[in-house]
Amino acid sequence: MNKRAIGFVLLVLTLAGVVVLSVTVGSRGLPPETIWAALTHHEPALPEHLIVSEVRVPRTVIGLIAGMALGLAGAVVQGVTRNPLADPGILGVNAGAALFVVIGISVFGLTDLIGYVWFSFAGAAGAAVLVYLIGAMGSGGATPVKIALSGAALSAVLGAATTAVLLTDADTFEEFRLWQVGSLAGRGAEVAVQAAPFLLIGAVLALASARVLNALGMGDDVAVSWGQNVTAGRLLCGAAVVLLCGAATAMAGPIGFVGLVVPHMARIVTGPDHRWLLPYAMILAPVLLLSADVLGRIVAHPGEVQVGIVTAVIGAPVFVALARRRRLAEL
Amino acid sequence: MTGVVAAQRRAEQRRATTATTGVLLAVVAMFLLTLSYGEFRVSLVDVVKSLSGSGLPAVDYIVHTIRLPRALTALLVGLAFGLSGAIFQRLVRNPLASPDVIGVSAGASTAAVTAIIVFGAGGVFVSVAALTGALLTATAIYLLSWRSGVGGYRLVLVGIGIGAGLSSITSFLMTRADVRVAQEALFWLTGSVNGRTWGHVQPLAAELLFLVPAAMILGRALNGLQLGDDLARGLGWRVETTRLALLVTGVLLAGAATAAAGPVAFVAFVAGPIAARLVGGGRPALPASALVGALVVLVADFIGAHLLGATQFPAGVLTALVGAPYLLWLLASANRGGKA
Numbered sequence: 304m305n306k307r308a309i310g311f312v313l314l315v316l317t318l319a320g321v322v323v324l325s326v327t328v329g330s331r332g333l334p335p336e337t338i339w340a341a342l343t344h345h346e347p348a349l350p351e352h353l354i355v356s357e358v359r360v361p362r363t364v365i366g367l368i369a370g371m372a373l374g375l376a377g378a379v380v381q382g383v384t385r386n387p388l389a390d391p392g393i394l395g396v397n398a399g400a401a402l403f404v405v406i407g408i409s410v411f412g413l414t415d416l417i418g419y420v421w422f423s424f425a426g427a428a429g430a431a432v433l434v435y436l437i438g439a440m441g442s443g444g445a446t447p448v449k450i451a452l453s454g455a456a457l458s459a460v461l462g463a464a465t466t467a468v469l470l471t472d473a474d475t476f477e478e479f480r481l482w483q484v485g486s487l488a489g490r491g492a493e494v495a496v497q498a499a500p501f502l503l504i505g506a507v508l509a510l511a512s513a514r515v516l517n518a519l520g521m522g523d524d525v526a527v528s529w530g531q532n533v534t535a536g537r538l539l540c541g542a543a544v545v546l547l548c549g550a551a552t553a554m555a556g557p558i559g560f561v562g563l564v565v566p567h568m569a570r571i572v573t574g575p576d577h578r579w580l581l582p583y584a585m586i587l588a589p590v591l592l593l594s595a596d597v598l599g600r601i602v603a604h605p606g607e608v609q610v611g612i613v614t615a616v617i618g619a620p621v622f623v624a625l626a627r628r629r630r631l632a633e634l
Numbered sequence: 635m636t637g638v639v640a641a642q643r644r645a646e647q648r649r650a651t652t653a654t655t656g657v658l659l660a661v662v663a664m665f666l667l668t669l670s671y672g673e674f675r676v677s678l679v680d681v682v683k684s685l686s687g688s689g690l691p692a693v694d695y696i697v698h699t700i701r702l703p704r705a706l707t708a709l710l711v712g713l714a715f716g717l718s719g720a721i722f723q724r725l726v727r728n729p730l731a732s733p734d735v736i737g738v739s740a741g742a743s744t745a746a747v748t749a750i751i752v753f754g755a756g757g758v759f760v761s762v763a764a765l766t767g768a769l770l771t772a773t774a775i776y777l778l779s780w781r782s783g784v785g786g787y788r789l790v791l792v793g794i795g796i797g798a799g800l801s802s803i804t805s806f807l808m809t810r811a812d813v814r815v816a817q818e819a820l821f822w823l824t825g826s827v828n829g830r831t832w833g834h835v836q837p838l839a840a841e842l843l844f845l846v847p848a849a850m851i852l853g854r855a856l857n858g859l860q861l862g863d864d865l866a867r868g869l870g871w872r873v874e875t876t877r878l879a880l881l882v883t884g885v886l887l888a889g890a891a892t893a894a895a896g897p898v899a900f901v902a903f904v905a906g907p908i909a910a911r912l913v914g915g916g917r918p919a920l921p922a923s924a925l926v927g928a929l930v931v932l933v934a935d936f937i938g939a940h941l942l943g944a945t946q947f948p949a950g951v952l953t954a955l956v957g958a959p960y961l962l963w964l965l966a967s968a969n970r971g972g973k974a
Contacts, residue, residue, distance in 0.1 A: 440966045452730060455794055456958045459899060463954030466824050471945050476820065477813045484805050559798060612806040619799025623778055626791035 325363040374588020376547035377562025382516035383540040390563030397557030398458035399430025409475040420553040427549040485558035485611025498550040505546030516577040560618020664932040668705040707830040714891035716927020719902030721884035732903035733888040736793025739897035741771025751811040761893035768889035825898030825950025900957025
């Protein structure tokens, strides 16, 4: 077994450990026996068992799937744009989802997370496509700076429209401000079920695009000479990113920086080969997301800090460190 | 030959003077319109009479107590943002380096929202917090993007990253507050000159009394700095000192404006490039940028207050809706030239 395979096994074990932590740590201290009993001999009448089955387990499952989606999406989007700073938060995806959710609440009277899913999905997908198109316009192609800036600018437009609605509608604001910070809490299992098909298709597309990404990484000319259809490859990757980001945002709300940081951490072990990078990112991201979520529960005990805040506070310094690197455009 | 160059230069000078005068007249016209238009209309003659101190008491109340503070805040805030944006853009030699794009405004916002929500502050304390936040963030961004000199794009990217982190802290604070307090914070975050009193105008005016002349004097060094550090040093400029003084002036201008009206989005960003286009010469001249900034805020406030039906929208909503597409257009058109 080589180094990367051993690393992968260790990573999966770490993920299992974090999953256990996520089920055991919470505002209500439950002894391990109780949690074990709740999972094996579930009694709906016991409140302790309900905490485990209705709160901790769905939350962990959503963190697991949303994390996988964000990690894969980050790795694919960084590969396809050859842009080390690409991330759903920076790319305006979150702002797009936010605007559509606000419209959903304000105009269509949505009140539950199930209803938000479709709107945030549509908004996220629309914004991702728009930002990439604007950033890629012209001969220079989609450089890191152009993508980051078109993301920032589009976020500002969408944000202004969101604010315009919120200022005129206090009820919508009350609903929205809680969705706006990404969180794994309070999402029922139905939300995960609803988003699952998209995630599954997105994950299959993403994992299947490893060879395409490796070819694109050599530059378009080399990719073409290898017999790679560059446009089709980009479209495949783009579809994967939109499905994954849209579904993750629909489930957990806007969570920034996970998709940005994870591929960089994975690349330290795997190098640039996407056949290893993608699976690594897919397992590492939920490790990070669930750890951040557990951390958010510990630091503000007995309340909690939403996971989106924790990831942003950890992720922003990493972004800055990456931006300081001299040769930015290279992976 | 020299005659041709001199004639060319005179023509450019004439165009710059004409354009700047044109913007100045537009600002004055918009200012008077803001004073005269509203639920109770005051004729322009009465406005001028009231301003010169010979108006009717009822008119005086509307003009002096209600409309003048708001109009003056819009004017001064716009001037400050426009000037600050142009200083940043010329200093970093990058049209994207305005304080609202690179996260200085995000710092002011996080500080102000902390003051509103955590400490229940209002009025002057919010302003002081915003100013402090802007200064601290600017210092952090400057130091973090320093790497044997501050590179233009590194500054922009570091600023965007810091801005993203800070705005998520702002959203977190919003979830923790009572919904009414949070909405107050949201209103502040949007940037508005609605309901401003003389208590807002006076500190802002006092700050600008120092900052605007400082900017104009230091601004003369910009042409020298634009030639590159070595040449500027050769011409006798103290490069680092001048650059630092200009940066501090720019941050203070943005901070003072944000303190008075909130982070009115994209005014600092668009004022410089619009001014450059009007005046010619390819670089945003400082006086013209300041005037364009004032015009943008006055117009946005007027539209938001009177032209969008029954609801009053804060100026910041309109400036972002107009300004951000301009940024996108700038990106798209710069790409076509193969630059950026």
